[in-house]
Amino acid sequence: MQIIREPKVYDVCIVGSGAGGGMAAKVLTEAGAEVALLEAGTMWDTEKDSMMFAWPYDSPRRGAATPEKPFGEFDGCIGGWDIDGEPYTNAPGTTFDWFRARMLGGRTNHWGRISLRFGPDDFKRRSIDGLGDDWPITYDDLKPYYDKLDQLVGIFGSMENLPNEPDGIFLPPPKPRCYELLVKQACDRLAITCIPSRLSILTRPFNGRHACHYCGQCGRGCQVHANFSSPSVLLPPALGTGRLRIISNAMAREVTTNENGLATGISYVNTQDKREYHVRARIVVLAASACESARLLLNSKSSRFPNGLANASDTVGRYLTDSTGLTVRGYVPKMANGVPHNEDGVGGMHLYMPWWLDNKKLDFPRGYHIELGAGGRRGVPSFGFMGNIERYNGVGGYGKTLKNDYRKFWGSVVSFSGRGEMVANDDSYCEIDPSVVDKYGIPVLRFHWKWSDYEIKQAKHMQDTFREIIQELGGAPLEAMPARDQHYGLLNGGRIIHEVGATRMGDDPKTSVLNKNCQAHEVKNLFVADGGPFVSNADKNVTWTILALAMRTSEYIAQERSRLSI
Amino acid sequence: MKPISRRKALQLFSSVPVTAAAIVWTSSETEAAQVQAQAARRQAAERGSPFKPKFFTTHEYATVTVLADLIIPRDERSGSASDAGVPEFMDFMMIDQPVRQTGMRGGLAFIDHICDARFDKPFIECTDDERKQVLDDLAYTGKVDSAFAHGAAFFSSFRDLTASGFWTSKMGIEDLQYLGNRPVAEWKGCPSEALEHLGVKYEGE
Numbered sequence: 001m002q003i004i005r006e007p008k009v010y011d012v013c014i015v016g017s018g019a020g021g022g023m024a025a026k027v028l029t030e031a032g033a034e035v036a037l038l039e040a041g042t043m044w045d046t047e048k049d050s051m052m053f054a055w056p057y058d059s060p061r062r063g064a065a066t067p068e069k070p071f072g073e074f075d076g077c078i079g080g081w082d083i084d085g086e087p088y089t090n091a092p093g094t095t096f097d098w099f100r101a102r103m104l105g106g107r108t109n110h111w112g113r114i115s116l117r118f119g120p121d122d123f124k125r126r127s128i129d130g131l132g133d134d135w136p137i138t139y140d141d142l143k144p145y146y147d148k149l150d151q152l153v154g155i156f157g158s159m160e161n162l163p164n165e166p167d168g169i170f171l172p173p174p175k176p177r178c179y180e181l182l183v184k185q186a187c188d189r190l191a192i193t194c195i196p197s198r199l200s201i202l203t204r205p206f207n208g209r210h211a212c213h214y215c216g217q218c219g220r221g222c223q224v225h226a227n228f229s230s231p232s233v234l235l236p237p238a239l240g241t242g243r244l245r246i247i248s249n250a251m252a253r254e255v256t257t258n259e260n261g262l263a264t265g266i267s268y269v270n271t272q273d274k275r276e277y278h279v280r281a282r283i284v285v286l287a288a289s290a291c292e293s294a295r296l297l298l299n300s301k302s303s304r305f306p307n308g309l310a311n312a313s314d315t316v317g318r319y320l321t322d323s324t325g326l327t328v329r330g331y332v333p334k335m336a337n338g339v340p341h342n343e344d345g346v347g348g349m350h351l352y353m354p355w356w357l358d359n360k361k362l363d364f365p366r367g368y369h370i371e372l373g374a375g376g377r378r379g380v381p382s383f384g385f386m387g388n389i390e391r392y393n394g395v396g397g398y399g400k401t402l403k404n405d406y407r408k409f410w411g412s413v414v415s416f417s418g419r420g421e422m423v424a425n426d427d428s429y430c431e432i433d434p435s436v437v438d439k440y441g442i443p444v445l446r447f448h449w450k451w452s453d454y455e456i457k458q459a460k461h462m463q464d465t466f467r468e469i470i471q472e473l474g475g476a477p478l479e480a481m482p483a484r485d486q487h488y489g490l491l492n493g494g495r496i497i498h499e500v501g502a503t504r505m506g507d508d509p510k511t512s513v514l515n516k517n518c519q520a521h522e523v524k525n526l527f528v529a530d531g532g533p534f535v536s537n538a539d540k541n542v543t544w545t546i547l548a549l550a551m552r553t554s555e556y557i558a559q560e561r562s563r564l565s566i
Numbered sequence: 567m568k569p570i571s572r573r574k575a576l577q578l579f580s581s582v583p584v585t586a587a588a589i590v591w592t593s594s595e596t597e598a599a600q601v602q603a604q605a606a607r608r609q610a611a612e613r614g615s616p617f618k619p620k621f622f623t624t625h626e627y628a629t630v631t632v633l634a635d636l637i638i639p640r641d642e643r644s645g646s647a648s649d650a651g652v653p654e655f656m657d658f659m660m661i662d663q664p665v666r667q668t669g670m671r672g673g674l675a676f677i678d679h680i681c682d683a684r685f686d687k688p689f690i691e692c693t694d695d696e697r698k699q700v701l702d703d704l705a706y707t708g709k710v711d712s713a714f715a716h717g718a719a720f721f722s723s724f725r726d727l728t729a730s731g732f733w734t735s736k737m738g739i740e741d742l743q744y745l746g747n748r749p750v751a752e753w754k755g756c757p758s759e760a761l762e763h764l765g766v767k768y769e770g771e
Contacts, residue, residue: 053747053748055736055739055747056734056735056739057734057735057736057739060654060655060658060662061658061659061662062655062730062731062734063734064659064662064663064730066662174753174755175753175754175755175756175768176755176768177755177756178755178756178760178761178763178764178766179764181761181764181766181767181768182764182765182766185766203753212753213749213750213751214749214750214753215746215747215748215749215750216746216747217747334764334765335764337763338760338763339757339759339760339763340742340743340744340745341745341756341757341759341760342745342746342748342750343746343756344746344747344750345753346753378742378744378746379746380739380744380746380747381733381734381738381739381742381744382734383730383734384726384730385729385730385733385734386729386733387726387729387730388722388726389725389726389729390707390722394707395706395707395708395709396705396706396707396721396722396725397705397706398636398637398701398705398725399636399637399639400639400641402637402638402725403638403639403641406729406733407741407742410742
């Protein structure tokens with residue numbers, strides 16, 4: 001069938017409407033560019049579609065997961081690790097679980113809003129410990145954008161002056177919940193830093209958006225836009241310029257190029273009518289997620305770019321990392337028979353533990369932070385409520401005694417989740433599978449994954465630490481520590497959904513895909529604005545850095561465009 | 567192709583506040599929003615007619631009802647599992663998550679098999695004492711004879727599903743004295759009784 005070509009030539013075509021794509025759309029439309037924004041999924045309007053305030057009994061499945069909502073039917077994100085008709089493969093003996101969102105705003109619809117700046121050390125790890133690579137930019141290069149981001153989006157936190165945990169421009173943090181104070185007491189005794197969390201949730205009215213009303217359901221999508229998502233914060237001002245066109249249900253197939261080796265636009269499949277379309281643009285910005293953007297480049301082959309677009313270095317798909325992650329839960333007798341009160345608070349922890357140790361004194365090179373789980377607060381019950389009660393009361397049982405046990409033990413379990421830095425390695429990458437295509441006929445990714453000793457030793461340290469905190473609380477872990485051959489409970493790669501790299505930046509075109517402005521070394525009108533450009537991960541969540549970097553990249557594009565140099 | 571027009575896209579976002587004026591979120595406004603959201607869902611739920619199971623046979627459904635009520639019986643604080651609609655919930659989940667079907671059907675059959683062998687009648691025809699004899703063999707972790715291991719595994723997952731159904735019902739949530747899922751104009755932290763229970767206090771208070 002004939003490809004349907006639009007006559008209009010946009011200034012910029014952006015692929016992806018999440019954190020990076022939303023930011024690019026905002027900055028570029030406000031700079032005067034006519035922008036086409038492609039989104040593979042559907043339109044979604046938080047104000048109408050969010051399940052905020054729904055009770056579990058409003059649905060017959062009581063909040064259980066569905067195929068397109070793996071975090072539960074009330075979750076604000078359509079997508080998952082398995083999407084019907086959109087497979088990916090794993091090389092034999094390796095496992096990587098790839099989460100993809102398919103909706104306007106992407107994963108920003110349900111992320112944890114944990115908004116941590118990377119610190120000065122996080123941009124120069126190789127200089128510090130000889131592993132991985134340094135970024136071509138420093139914290140000081142990115143700091144002005146983090147500052148602008150804080151002032152644009154809104155984030156709460158506290159000034160702490162900690163090394164490598166830069167403070168931001170913060171709204172006041174919410175008071176801790178009572179069980180969080182108990183955890184802080186224990187951490188203080190163990191000399192583990194425990195401070196107010198840093199979440200992009202508004203504790204005060206901000207830039208015309210409402211303050212939080214403390215229902216604790218950020219993950220469902222906020223009907224009043226009191227937290228950050230791309231459609232709540234970035235897309236409205238972009239649409240307000242009159243220069244943004246959002247094309248939903250558009251699955252990008254490839255970046256098209258001309259005889260001069262410049263990008264000319266994006267060809268995509270309309271997922272509804274299954275026909276192929278072409279959007280023309282003077283500049284292309286990929287923000288489809290680290291691995292989707294790599295897939296697009298690898299699938300954009302031509303006689304001039306036989307190895308995929310912008311891939312002469314053969315590094316597209318390489319240097320892929322995810323955060324390490326595991327959780328330990330413990331029963332704390334003191335927290336049983338809790339006093340009923342509304343503990344919902346914001347949609348997430350009010351306190352957390354940034355990395356507090358010196359890796360030079362440890363047997364693994366990179367750190368992790370600790371997230372305080374929801375178990376200790378009595379949040380709205382949902383499907384799976386207190387499953388495996390035998391782990392709480394020791395026996396299981398039935399009848400009136402059991403019924404009382406549910407009441408007694410509800411809210412008496414604390415959980416600690418480690419989120420650590422993985423060092424990029426040669427065995428963890430994605431490439432095009434040689435034979436498998438998705439339902440649109442687009443070749444799919446094949447993943448290779450390996451945790452090195454660095455991550456496994458770090459996981460052991462997490463296990464020991466979390467068990468020590470639980471003991472300090474007077475509690476007992478719910479499960480025994482998994483063995484070394486189970487990587488001490490380290491989750492599969494991809495499970496923490498912090499995958500970055502795959503189109504990394506660097507000064508040397510032989511070892512990197514993008515330059516320090518996130519511009520392809522080989523194609524000057526092609527940029528990447530998602531997690532792909534990251535040279536290394538960090539012991540911090542990645543979204544705030546994706547946003548700051550996308551803002552910097554987009555301002556660079558606007559500036560070069562006005563100089564007519566792109 | 568029908569890409570969304572800018573006009574339509576703008577409509578989607580039309581109620582997003584884009585002015586710089588500070589907006590204070592009053593509790594009456596949040597309550598109004600909550601009431602509106604709840605009403606639509608309640609109406610949908612009320613349209614239902616008397617329940618007919620889609621997955622369970624009549625015999626299975628009767629077994630499920632008895633079993634769920636033995637796990638979570640009525641007491642002075644709230645009703646039983648079946649009072650809270652747990653059997654209906656389970657029937658829905660069997661259709662919604664078909665991977666559960668064989669385990670559920672086989673588990674119920676396993677319990678009937680124990681009762682047939684021991685009392686020469688199915689579970690639902692057993693007396694209260696006979697039913698409790700069977701459950702006592704299955705329900706207590708660490709005290710299960712290996713002959714009943716499969717029945718115990720089934721019972722554990724059935725107990726979990728019963729708990730999911732009961733404690734997510736309106737009755738269950740009220741029983742738990744859950745006080746959230748409502749707008750709060752200002753977050754003031756936890757009340758003093760809750761702090762005292764854990765032996766903690768706020769800095770400077």
